[in-house]
Amino acid sequence: GAVVSQHPSWVICKSGTSVKIECRSLDFQATTMFWYRQFPKQSLMLMATSNEGSKATYEQGVEKDKFLINHASLTLSTLTVTSAHPEDSSFYICSAQDRDQPQHFGDGTRLSIL
């Protein structure tokens, strides 16, 4: 149980392109979903927290207009990196949480901007 699916797992695109990443909880309802960013050999850094049907809460220093988050249902959240540039290249990981249960993570999306 507690499976989180993240898609795509890997994307390469040109600078200026917008990229959408999906995060789905497959066998549970996620009251809250989280988006993290991870640089090589570093820990996970929280970007934003989203609750179904409401606006995401962004961490300090994260541009909400650059990283658009939509949490349309209890099983789906999306992160759109708008007008991506090489400095946005990173490993993006989502997690989903059912109320006060532990967070369960997707397998991540490796984003490379050329």
Added chain:
Amino acid sequence: GQQLNQSPQSMFIQEGEDVSMNCTSSSIFNTWLWYKQDPGEGPVLLIALYKAGELTSNGRLTAQFGITRKDSFLNISASIPSDVGIYFCAGQPPDKYIFGTGTRLKVLA
């Protein structure tokens, strides 16, 4: 953002050896969790701890919620090659998680 101090940063061990790692914080946490991350994948939950002093096992893994609520420990007994990876602690203060800096484990067969 805030991170938890996790030690050791990395370790090489022989197959069959026991492993210990810990995580400390200057703040009190309500929940401690331990995750393992393999290269190119997301973290996988190993153990969740909810009460100070709690000791919980998951197979060869045992974790403890420190009595001060400011630390946690993870032990792996009789390590095997597939234990290789990065182990992260996470504390919940009580809302969002704060992650440790990670312990990179390499097991020599």
